[in-house]
Amino acid sequence: MIYDTGHKVLLILLVATILTTLALCLVVAVKQQAAPQRAVIHHTASGDVSAKTIDAWHKARGFDGNGYHFVIRADGSVEKGRSLTKQGAHALGRNDYIGIALTGNNNFTEAQIISLKVLLKDLNVKEIEGHHKDCPSNGINLKKIIQLVKDK
Known part of the structure; x- marks a missing residue:
């Protein structure tokens, strides 16, 4: 079908309006994700x-997959667990927090600590808690990390 110049202009304006609306929706979604967050740190x-x-x-324990949103490996690499749009399954009463697990027990690497700090800052986390007294274990100075993130 051949459109006259007037219809072409209207079509272009319509497409531009749709694309602008989609772009604005994306900006809103990114801003919502960038809002201050809370996180629970695990090991x-x-x-x-x-x-x-x-x-x-x-899954073997009956959960709907990985309960953590992020896993930080010994080499400092950060692996995605569940989507940030999906509620966590990692801390009773705090599953609406972002769940971050460091691999290991009481032997966290410097690379893990650095990646944790960067991830917390990238996620705009304002409130940080340990899972409980012995998690993420005494191998990490959680109070120091909380202060470093607050000082950003």
Whole structure:
């Protein structure tokens, strides 16, 4: 079908309006995700395992996959667990917090600590808690990390 110039202009304006609306929706979604967040820090009480391995463990326990949103490996790499749009399954009463697990037990690497600090800052986390007294274990100075993130 051939459109006259007037219709072409209207079509272009319509497409531009739709694209602008979609772009604005994306900006709103990003801003909502960038809003201040809360996080609970855990440790896996295991060796250096992948987010995929934790996913299998949690499924075997009857959960809907990996309960953590992020897993930080010994080399400092950050692996995605469950989507941030999905509620966590990692801390009773605080599953609306972002769940971050460090692999290991009481032997966290400097690379893990650095990645944790960067991740917390990137996620705009304002409130940080440990899972409980012995988690993420005394291998991490959680109070120091909380202060460093607040000082950003």
